[in-house]
Amino acid sequence: xxxxxxxxxxxxxxxxxxxxxxxxxxxxxxxxxxxxxxxxxxxxxxxxxxxxxxxxxxxxxxxxxxxxxxxxxxxxxxxxxxxxxxxxxxxxxxxxxxxxxxxxxxxxxxxxxxxxxxxxxxxxxxxxxxxxxxxxxxxxxxxxxxxxxxxxxxxxxxxxxxxxxxxxxxxxxxxxxxxxxxxxxxxxxxxxxxxxxxxxxxxxxxxxxxxxxxxxxxxxxxxxxxxxxxxxxxxxxxxxxxxxxxxxxxxxxxxxxxxxxxxxxxxxxxxxxxxxxxxxxxxxxxxxxxxxxxxxxxxxxxxxxxxxxxxxxxxxxxxxxxxxxxxxxxxxxxxxxxxxxxxxxxxxxxxxxxxxxxxxxxxxxxxxxxxxxxxxxxxxxxxxxxxxxxxxxxxxxxxxxxxxxx
Amino acid sequence: xxxxxxxxxxxxxxxxxxxxxxxxxxxxxxxxxxxxxxxxxxxxxxxxxxxxxxxxxxxxxxxxxxxxxxxxxxxxxxxxxxxxxxxxxxxxxxxxxxxxxxxxxxxxxxxxxxxxxxxxxxxxxxxxxxxxxxxxxxxxxxxxxxxxxxxxxxxxxxxxxxxxxxxxxxxxxxxxxxxxxxxxxxxxxxxxxxxxxxxxxxxxxxxxxxxxxxxxxxxxxxxxxxxxxxxxxxxxxxxxxxxxxxxxxxxxxxxxxxxxxxxxxxxxxxxxxxxxxxxxxxxxxxxxxxxxxxxxxxxxxxxxxxxxxxxxxxxxxxxxxxxxxxxxxxxxxxxxxxxxxxxxxxxxxxxxxxxxxxxxxxxxxxxxxxxxxxxxxxxxxxxxxxxxxxxxxxxxxxxxxxxxxx
Numbered sequence: 070x071x072x073x074x075x076x077x078x079x080x081x082x083x084x085x086x087x088x089x090x091x092x093x094x095x096x097x098x099x100x101x102x103x104x105x106x107x108x109x110x111x112x113x114x115x116x117x118x119x120x121x122x123x124x125x126x127x128x129x130x131x132x133x134x135x136x137x138x139x140x141x142x143x144x145x146x147x148x149x150x151x152x153x154x155x156x157x158x159x160x161x162x163x164x165x166x167x168x169x170x171x172x173x174x175x176x177x178x179x180x181x182x183x184x185x186x187x188x189x190x191x192x193x194x195x196x197x198x199x200x201x202x203x204x205x206x207x208x209x210x211x212x213x214x215x216x217x218x219x220x221x222x223x224x225x226x227x228x229x230x231x232x233x234x235x236x237x238x239x240x241x242x243x244x245x246x247x248x249x250x251x252x253x254x255x256x257x258x259x260x261x262x263x264x265x266x267x268x269x270x271x272x273x274x275x276x277x278x279x280x281x282x283x284x285x286x287x288x289x290x291x292x293x294x295x296x297x298x299x300x301x302x303x304x305x306x307x308x309x310x311x312x313x314x315x316x317x318x319x320x321x322x323x324x325x326x327x328x329x330x331x332x333x334x335x336x337x338x339x340x341x342x343x344x345x346x347x348x349x350x351x352x353x354x355x356x357x358x359x360x361x362x363x364x365x366x367x368x369x370x371x372x373x374x375x376x377x378x379x380x381x382x383x384x385x386x387x388x389x390x391x392x393x394x395x396x397x398x399x400x401x402x403x404x405x406x407x408x409x410x411x412x413x414x415x416x417x418x419x420x421x422x423x424x425x426x427x428x429x430x431x432x433x434x435x436x437x438x439x440x441x442x443x444x445x446x447x448x449x450x451x452x453x454x455x456x457x458x459x460x461x462x463x464x465x466x467x468x469x470x471x472x473x474x475x
Numbered sequence: 476x477x478x479x480x481x482x483x484x485x486x487x488x489x490x491x492x493x494x495x496x497x498x499x500x501x502x503x504x505x506x507x508x509x510x511x512x513x514x515x516x517x518x519x520x521x522x523x524x525x526x527x528x529x530x531x532x533x534x535x536x537x538x539x540x541x542x543x544x545x546x547x548x549x550x551x552x553x554x555x556x557x558x559x560x561x562x563x564x565x566x567x568x569x570x571x572x573x574x575x576x577x578x579x580x581x582x583x584x585x586x587x588x589x590x591x592x593x594x595x596x597x598x599x600x601x602x603x604x605x606x607x608x609x610x611x612x613x614x615x616x617x618x619x620x621x622x623x624x625x626x627x628x629x630x631x632x633x634x635x636x637x638x639x640x641x642x643x644x645x646x647x648x649x650x651x652x653x654x655x656x657x658x659x660x661x662x663x664x665x666x667x668x669x670x671x672x673x674x675x676x677x678x679x680x681x682x683x684x685x686x687x688x689x690x691x692x693x694x695x696x697x698x699x700x701x702x703x704x705x706x707x708x709x710x711x712x713x714x715x716x717x718x719x720x721x722x723x724x725x726x727x728x729x730x731x732x733x734x735x736x737x738x739x740x741x742x743x744x745x746x747x748x749x750x751x752x753x754x755x756x757x758x759x760x761x762x763x764x765x766x767x768x769x770x771x772x773x774x775x776x777x778x779x780x781x782x783x784x785x786x787x788x789x790x791x792x793x794x795x796x797x798x799x800x801x802x803x804x805x806x807x808x809x810x811x812x813x814x815x816x817x818x819x820x821x822x823x824x825x826x827x828x829x830x831x832x833x834x835x836x837x838x839x840x841x842x843x844x845x846x847x848x849x850x851x852x853x854x855x856x857x858x859x860x861x862x863x864x865x866x867x868x869x870x871x872x873x874x875x876x877x878x879x880x881x
Contacts, residue, residue, distance in 0.1 A: 078530030080496070080506045090486070101488035101727070124484030126532070161733060168606065168734075193731045196599035200574065200606035321507070325599045327567060328574075 070096060070153065071109070072132040074139075076146045081135035084118040084188045086152075089127045093120060096154060103155040103191070106134070108142055116141050117155045117189045137188070160184040161194055167201040175214045182218035182315045195322045199330060207332035212373075213380060215332060219340040223313040224290060226346040228297070230261040235347035237338050239362065239370075240267075240275075242355045244397035248276045249304060249409040256302030263297055263345040265307035267320075274402040277306035282406045312344045313337075329361075331370070339377055349384045355392025364389065476502060476559065477515070478538040480545075482552045487541035490524040490594045492558075495533045499526060502560060509561040509597070512540070514548050522547050523561045523595045543594070566590040567600055573607040581620045588624035588721045601728045605736060613738035618779075619786060621738060625746040629719040630696060632752040634703070636667040641753035643744050645768065645776075646673075646681075648761045650803035654682045655710060655815040662708030669703055669751040671713035673726075680808040683712035688812045718750045719743075735767070737776070745783055755790045761798025770795065 072092070079087070086104060088096070098104060100122040107115040118138055127133050132152060134144065144150060160181045167173055173181075181198060184190045190198070207215065236251050248266055256262045266276030266286075277286045287309035288296065296303045308317055316337045323329055342350050352374050356367035371387040378385030397408040478498070485493070492510060494502070504510060506528040513521040524544055533539050538558060540550065550556060566587045573579055579587075587604060590596045596604070613621065642657050654672060662668045672682030672692075683692045693715035694702065702709045714723055722743050729735055748756050758780050762773035777793040784791030803814040 077532055079493075080528040080530075083507070087485075099488070100486045121488070122486040124486075126483055157733070165734060168610070191598070191731050193598045193602035193728050196602035197606055197732050197734075200603055200610075204574070204606075204610050322599050325597055326603050327563070328571065328603075 070151070071149055072152050073130055074144050074146055074148045074150060075127060075131045075133035077133045079133060079135045081119075081121075081137065083135070083192070084116050084137040084141065085121060085135040086118045086138060087121045087123050087127055087133035089129050089131070090122050090124055092129055092132075093122045096152065098154055103157075105153050105155040106132075106138060106142060107151040107153075108144055109149065109151050111143075114142050117158075117187065119191065141188075155189075158184045158189040158194070160190060161197075164194065164198045164201055167205060168197065170205045172208060173211055173214070175210075175217070178211060178214035179218040179221070182215070183222055185318050186222040186315045192322060192325075195319060196326060199319065199322055199326060199328060199333070202330035202332050203328050206330075209373075209376065212332045212335055212377065215336040216340050216343070216377070216381070219313050219315045219336055220343055222315050223311075223340075223344055225344050226263060226290070226294065226312075228261050228263070228346050230301075232259075232349065233261045233263065233345075233347045234349040234351075235262065235264060235342050235345060236351040236353065237342070238353040239334075239355060239360075242360055242392045243395040243400040244405055244408065245355065245392075245395075246276065246279055246397060246405045246409050247353070249280065249406075250412055252302050252304055256300060260301065261297065262302035263293070263347065264303060265305050265310060265312075265341060265345065267307060274400070274405055276304070277308075278402045279405045279409070280304045281306075282402045307341060313340045316340055331373075335370075335373055335377060339374075339381065339383075342383065343381055347383070350378065350386075352385065352387040353390055354387065355390050357391060357393030359394070360392030476557070477555050478558050479536055480550050480552055480554045480556060481533060481537045481539040483539045485539060485541045487525075487543065489541070489598070490522050490543045490547065491527060491541040492524045492544060493527045493529050493533055493539035495535050495537070496528050496530055498535055498538075499528045502558065504560055509563075511559050511561040512538075512544060512548060513557040513559075514550055515555060515557050517549075520548050522593065523564075525597065547594075561595075564590050564595040564600075566596060567603075570600065570604045570607055573611060574603065576611045578614060579617055579620070581616075581623070584617060584620035585624040585627070588621070589628055591724050592628040592721045598728060598731075601725060602732060605725065605728055605732060605734060605739065608736035608738050609734050612736075615779075615782065618738045618741055618783060621742040622746050622749070622783070622787070625719050625721045625742055626749055628721050629717075629746075629750055631750050632669060632696070632700065632718075634667050634669070634752050638665075638755065639667045639669065639751075639753045640755040640757075641668065641670060641748050641751060642757040642759065643748070644759040645740070645761060645766075648766055648798045649801040649806040650811055650814065651761065651798070651801075652682065652685055652803060652811045652815050653759070655686065655812075658708050658710055662706060665707065667703065668708035669699070669753065670709060671711050671716060671718075671747060671751065673713060680806070680811055682710070683714075684808045685811045685815070686710045687712075688808045713747060719746045722746055737779070741776075741779055741783055745780075745787065745789075748789065749787055753789070756784065756792075758791065758793040759796055760793065761796050763797060763799030765800070766798030 070092075072088075075087075079085075086106065093099070096104070098120050100120055102120045103117050104120055105115055105117055116138055118134070132150060134142075134150075138144070142150070163173065163177045163181055166177070181190075185195055185198070234255060236248065238245055238247060248264060252262050252264050266280070268275040268277045280286050284304075286304065286306040288303075288305050290310055290312060293303055293305060293310065311317065319333055320337065323333065338352070352371075354362065354367045354370055356362050356364045362370060367389045371389060374387045375385060378387075397405060399405060399408060476498075478494075481493075485491075492512065499505070499508075502510070504526050506526055508526045509523050510526055511521055511523055522544055524540070538556060540548075540556075544550070548556070569579065569583045569587055572583070587596075591601055591604075640661060642654065644651055644653060654670060658668050658670050672686070674681040674683045686692050690710075692710065692712040694709075694711050696716055696718060699709055699711060699716065717723065725739055726743065729739065744758070758777075760768065760773045760776055762768050762770045768776060773795045777795060780793045781791060784793075803811060805811060805814060
């Protein structure tokens with residue numbers, strides 16, 4: 070059936086369309102059914118979308134499409150689209166295979182991820198995939214396939230600078246705001262630091278929420294490249310970039326379900342680092358009673374990160390840090406940003422635990438000294454001041470423990 | 476925040492609301508976030524709904540609510556409602572408990588089911604519950620709790636007639652249209668037969684789809700009672716009745732996921748029979764390569780049905796029938812209805828396999844004879860003609876094998 074795109078701006082959060090009740094009946098679809106939308110002129114782009122039914126406001130020959138549909142199909146108000154019933158995706162059978170404990174092949178993982186990106190799978194179906202990964206786990210190969218699939222359905226950044234670095238904290242510790250410290254100092258010293266962060270998932274504030282108290286965090290990839298060219302670094306919300314759309318979609322379901330399968334955690338972090346073009350990556354795994362993982366689980370996770378990092382050619386350091394307490398003086402976007410500024414500002418006394426935690430904060434230069442470009446930076450990820458002192462002593466006597474040699 | 480209900484008629488398939496982008500930002504909710512809607516005047520009714528965001532068409536002080544919200548809250552266009560961010564439901568933690576293999580208590584099962592009915596759980600969250608039941612199974616007690624919970628959140632019918640009967644085929648066999656035969660003959664003989672059927676789930680046509688080729692199948696409960704008073708029976712689509720809303724919601728997710736956990740299958744069928752006030756129930760389990768279950772699984776299922784039927788005070792017969800082949804001459808709503816009419820019409824030759832399969836078709840009266848009220852009816856559920864002959868022989872020599880003695 071040919072229909073005309075309506076004049077609305079509708080952010081449904083997923084590819085969705087609205088039809089008048091009679092039009093839906095003619096197509097034989099009920100609300101929450103799935104439709105295939107195609108642009109006749111291009112004859113290649115098509116998308117599967119969920120149907121909402123309205124009685125007024127939409128005419129019989131009209132189809133209202135959500136922003137997501139507009140973006141993917143590149144259609145505008147008044148344009149004509151071809152609409153038909155959508156058949157169920159084959160990848161659902163593959164998800165059920167995983168649910169039964171079968172190990173998936175590269176092709177199978179790719180089909181699931183590509184259907185997630187194409188929105189051929191509904192929220193309930195993606196939830197089943199998350200549940201299957203949570204229940205049955207994924208082995209090393211499957212996790213590699215997952216990362217490859219997520220990367221292949223997204224965009225990748227490339228930088229000329231040899232030293233593209235990144236860091237990631239597993240999260241879950243309130244006030245653990247090391248990113249703004251590490252990014253500021255490393256970029257000042259000439260490293261390229263394309264850092265994207267999440268909004269709050271498990272804590273009161275995600276790094277993106279904290280940064281947003283003083284700066285915009287939502288940019289296009291194009292704008293992002295310009296920012297990094299100018300400043301060496303960025304601190305943005307990964308969700309707005311859409312660089313690894315499969316990951317964003319899976320995360321939005323994980324957020325609803327509040328479960329975080331290990332394979333997806335690994336794939337999510339590594340795909341983002343690889344997509345951002347990072348070569349040197351520091352992973353921080355806080356452990357303890359209030360952290361996401363215990364020390365034993367943290368150690369297992371460390372091994373998995375290291376193996377995957379090696380496979381994908383990353384120079385990676387994984388550190389286990391004490392995550393038994395909140396860090397800093399306050400929890401919540403504004404208070405956490407205040408802590409960050411207090412640490413960075415030499416005229417203020419920052420919270421000691423956050424200073425201790427901030428990798429690269431304790432340099433072999435004093436606080437207040439101007440950091441110059443190309444200056445050597447220690448990347449010790451110290452758990453406490455005494456530990457840092459030990460590490461500095463070790464550094465003087467041995468080979469430096471750092472993420473890259475510049 | 477107080478907002479005015481907009482003038483739309485919007486069938487979203489679930490409780491959903493639309494806000495203008497600015498209003499959503501003020502509330503601090505993104506699209507697909509959850510809002511709690513309350514009617515200030517009543518101060519008791521409230522509902523959790525999913526948010527869609529629009530840029531135009533909705534004013535800043537307006538909230539567009541889906542038909543489902545209107546129905547549950549009883550609000551009308553122009554009325555004022557109180558809106559705030561909704562906190563995540565506690566039952567999600569219970570679902571995760573089940574996913575970890577913990578046996579749930581009566582109170583816990585009830586909380587999950589009641590949150591499903593209140594729409595406090597999203598589609599992804601209900602999918603996780605389905606996945607948990609599928610993965611971990613549910614024991615006898617949990618299945619009883621599930622049936623009790625589904626019944627307590629719905630409506631129940633009551634009939635004065637002592638002989639309220641029902642039948643159910645597990646389904647999955649194309650053309651297996653026994654319902655219209657059994658219902659017609661049993662009701663003609665004076666039994667009350669409040670039969671509701673599903674639309675297509677696994678096959679080309681559900682019984683409701685087949686009946687719809689010659690009659691309306693969507694009625695309110697009130698209208699249904701009138702129909703049964705007049706004709707002794709009904710053949711309607713269960714989805715439109717909303718008698719066991721928890722079951723309908725779980726089924727809509729199962730349909731998407733194409734998985735059917737055993738506990739939910741048992742609960743779904745039994746809750747519908749109990750809600751309809753049935754006392755005598757025949758369950759048909761087709762087994763075989765193209766059926767939903769193997770003979771071994773069918774036998775286990777039979778035992779479970781019998782145990783649950785006993786617990787709930789039902790007079791129940793469970794039969795295993797050969798489901799290795801499609802039944803009748805055609806598959807699809809119209810062809811299947813034609814088969815039914817050919818069987819029922821004495822001037823036509825109906826398909827023999829369907830005649831064989833139809834419980835109550837082979838009566839001790841000949842085809843073409845007028846069936847009179849209160850007449851005794853054989854309810855042998857025969858797998859094949861030779862088997863039927865054996866059964867008839869057995870019937871003559873022994874006590875009748877029937878669902879009830881009238």
